[in-house]
Amino acid sequence: MTMTASPNPADSRRSRLLGKVGQKDQSLHQQQIDQLRSRADFTPELDYFLQVMENPWPAAVSERTGRPLAAILCLQAPLELFQAFGWQPFKIYSGSYVTGRLAANDLPAIMCPMLRSALGAMQLQSGFLSSFRAWVLPTTCDWVVKFTEMMKISAGLAIEETSLHRLELPHLKDQDDSRERWLEEIYKLKKFLEKMTGRVLKPGKLREALETYQRAYAVLSRLTELRRQGAVPAVWFTSIANSFFYDTAENWTAAVARALPAFEGRPRPGAGGRVFLAGSPIFFPNFKLLELMEEAGLTVVADDLCSSERLFPGAVNISDHSEFGLLSALAERYHQGCLCPTFADNDRRVNNIINPAKREYFEGVVFQVLKGCHPYDLESFSLAGPLQAEGLKFLRLETDYTAEDSQNLLTRLEAYRHHLEA
Amino acid sequence: MDIKIGLDLGSTAIKMVVVEGDQIIGRRVAPTSPGQDALAQKLIDGALAELGRKPAEIRGVASTGYGKKLFTGAGMNIDEISANALGLFRLSGGQARTIINIGGQDLKVLNLSEAGKITDFRMNDKCAAGTGRFFELVARLLDTPLERFGELSRAGAPDLELNNTCVVFAESEIVSLLARGESRETIIRGLHGSVARRVAGMVHHQLPDDGAVYLDGGPANNPGLKAALEDELMVEVKVLAEPQFTVAYGAALALS
Numbered sequence: 001m002t003m004t005a006s007p008n009p010a011d012s013r014r015s016r017l018l019g020k021v022g023q024k025d026q027s028l029h030q031q032q033i034d035q036l037r038s039r040a041d042f043t044p045e046l047d048y049f050l051q052v053m054e055n056p057w058p059a060a061v062s063e064r065t066g067r068p069l070a071a072i073l074c075l076q077a078p079l080e081l082f083q084a085f086g087w088q089p090f091k092i093y094s095g096s097y098v099t100g101r102l103a104a105n106d107l108p109a110i111m112c113p114m115l116r117s118a119l120g121a122m123q124l125q126s127g128f129l130s131s132f133r134a135w136v137l138p139t140t141c142d143w144v145v146k147f148t149e150m151m152k153i154s155a156g157l158a159i160e161e162t163s164l165h166r167l168e169l170p171h172l173k174d175q176d177d178s179r180e181r182w183l184e185e186i187y188k189l190k191k192f193l194e195k196m197t198g199r200v201l202k203p204g205k206l207r208e209a210l211e212t213y214q215r216a217y218a219v220l221s222r223l224t225e226l227r228r229q230g231a232v233p234a235v236w237f238t239s240i241a242n243s244f245f246y247d248t249a250e251n252w253t254a255a256v257a258r259a260l261p262a263f264e265g266r267p268r269p270g271a272g273g274r275v276f277l278a279g280s281p282i283f284f285p286n287f288k289l290l291e292l293m294e295e296a297g298l299t300v301v302a303d304d305l306c307s308s309e310r311l312f313p314g315a316v317n318i319s320d321h322s323e324f325g326l327l328s329a330l331a332e333r334y335h336q337g338c339l340c341p342t343f344a345d346n347d348r349r350v351n352n353i354i355n356p357a358k359r360e361y362f363e364g365v366v367f368q369v370l371k372g373c374h375p376y377d378l379e380s381f382s383l384a385g386p387l388q389a390e391g392l393k394f395l396r397l398e399t400d401y402t403a404e405d406s407q408n409l410l411t412r413l414e415a416y417r418h419h420l421e422a
Numbered sequence: 423m424d425i426k427i428g429l430d431l432g433s434t435a436i437k438m439v440v441v442e443g444d445q446i447i448g449r450r451v452a453p454t455s456p457g458q459d460a461l462a463q464k465l466i467d468g469a470l471a472e473l474g475r476k477p478a479e480i481r482g483v484a485s486t487g488y489g490k491k492l493f494t495g496a497g498m499n500i501d502e503i504s505a506n507a508l509g510l511f512r513l514s515g516g517q518a519r520t521i522i523n524i525g526g527q528d529l530k531v532l533n534l535s536e537a538g539k540i541t542d543f544r545m546n547d548k549c550a551a552g553t554g555r556f557f558e559l560v561a562r563l564l565d566t567p568l569e570r571f572g573e574l575s576r577a578g579a580p581d582l583e584l585n586n587t588c589v590v591f592a593e594s595e596i597v598s599l600l601a602r603g604e605s606r607e608t609i610i611r612g613l614h615g616s617v618a619r620r621v622a623g624m625v626h627h628q629l630p631d632d633g634a635v636y637l638d639g640g641p642a643n644n645p646g647l648k649a650a651l652e653d654e655l656m657v658e659v660k661v662l663a664e665p666q667f668t669v670a671y672g673a674a675l676a677l678s
């Protein structure tokens with residue numbers, strides 16, 4: 001007689017929950033994609049970005065790019081270095097409010113909604129951990145620093161220490177020894193990648209990688225210029241930026257270049273209601289705020305979100321072609337060019353907004369704080385005064401991934417639109 | 423003379439005013455319930471009939487509030503923050519510089535310039551703490567009509583501090599206070615204080631040195647809340663007659 005083990009009730013409840021959340025998450029993604037496809041300003045050139053976002057899972061990205069994946073937790077990890085080793089950097093993020101449910105237990109009640117959502121999303125993927133050959137964790141905000149711990153506790157996903165590299169970020173910029181320490185960190189990352197890939201970094205390959213990213217930066221800059229004129233709706237700008245990690249930099253650059261003419265020929269909206277969007281990042285499919293801003297008659301012409309305009313810290317200048325020269329230039333760009341609020345000396349965040357080259361394009365600043373995102377929450381208060389002193393009208397909005405506050409947000413955005421005219 | 427209609431379709435009540443020139447000549451209110459379009463129309467029809475005016479005399483209808491787009495008869499929509507500023511500034515004879523509005527599920531603080539333009543505003547996020555909903559819940563819990571809150575709170579002991587304005591936690595806090603034997607009067611007084619502290623958190627550093635502070639919205643009818651706010655903000659807080667109609671009035675003014 002053979003005995004069959006009856007399934008553990010907790011396991012079967014868990015798999016039912018995973019199934020339910022997975023289905024909901026899928027339909028949330030699809031709804032948002034369908035909504036974008038049905039917009040009057042959708043053009044066939046934009047379909048590439050939607051297709052890529054339709055299947056953003058690591059297994060699909062690995063197949064699409066034909067490259068091994070390295071998970072990165074934040075843009076502070078220099079993307080070009082992964083490219084130089086022939087690897088695809090894959091930023092861990094999620095904008096789905098549904099998946100957060102899977103990470104509800106064993107975590108602080110108020111935490112970064114983006115990372116909570118990501119913690120849930122990774123549980124929906126069987127073999128999630130094995131999709132990545134390495135993990136690089138820059139020590140930026142506390143949530144990022146503690147992320148791998150949270151993965152273990154709340155998702156039962158333990159990364160092997162040997163495949164995890166912590167990139168220690170000096171939180172001061174304007175000091176020589178910080179710059180030196182950061183360069184050392186970049187060298188350590190290089191060594192880690194050499195060990196993981198079994199290859200030695202070749203300066204030629206690094207230069208090629210820098211050039212590839214220069215081209216990516218150039219198309220994003222052109223798109224940004226068009227955005228300043230009001231020609232690129234925020235949902236499209238964000239879709240384009242968000243899809244970067246789901247394909248090779250080369251394919252993405254070509255796709256943006258193909259999409260540019262569609263925006264170039266687009267009629268510009270009338271003056272009024274032009275704003276700078278600052279604060280916590282916005283990731284697909286959570287375009288709630290962008291859509292509400294549009295509904296309220298506001299046009300985002302600039303932003304400093306790490307999920308869109310700050311995708312790249314800028315093009316790396318290549319003057320010294322030695323390994324040291326290239327790595328130094330890369331390190332400098334990522335440290336000095338970064339406007340993340342986790343830095344302690346960060347006047348540049350204000351200056352970046354009131355920079356005269358940008359300032360002329362907008363009338364006010366909308367600052368989004370994701371509840372639980374402490375760096376931006378703190379900064380929303382320190383930025384308000386200096387920006388108001390510059391004559392910019394400032395609106396701080398605190399929200400999360402759920403839709404239930406939409407009406408409340410819309411009321412404030414509509415009043416703000418009026419306020420801009422006053 | 424032509425008349426204008428202002429409608430404020432809020433989360434707990436629909437308020438309607440009929441305006442002639444800049445005078446309110448009629449006002450009506452009904453609790454919000456499904457079918458807001460028909461409900462709002464009924465308010466207009468009822469008011470016109472009472473005033474002996476004809477629909478043909480209506481020069482325009484403007485709607486505001488959460489349900490502003492639900493009323494199909496409105497020729498224009500305006501957000502309630504801008505409508506509030508317009509309405510109260512006019513009703514205060516140009517005196518108002520700070521407005522504290524307590525609505526069904528919102529708390530708003532507006533700063534106005536001498537010309538009545540909004541210079542800054544704040545609004546609670548999705549938490550209903552300290553809003554009209556919160557007062558309703560406490561009224562149910564204490565089995566006491568809201569209209570009596572002002573008078574009862576005057577008789578309450580001054581030193582009870584309620585810690586929670588969160589609707590959920592306040593409920594259990596009040597239940598345990600009752601169990602401890604605290605009087606209804608003292609609890610209501612403590613409640614006003616806790617709401618006033620929450621409002622003060624939104625007001626303080628933007629309270630101008632000159633210019634009057636006004637309280638409006640339905641809960642502004644509660645003198646106990648006004649007193650608690652004055653105590654907390656250390657300024658006089660003015661309340662105009664019928665403060666729940668200010669926003670609807672502002673919507674009507676936006677038509678001109």
Ligand code: SF4
Nearest residue numbers: 112141143280373374
């Ligand atoms: S900075 Fe904010 S959004 Fe980014 S990871 Fe940290 S908490 Fe999350």
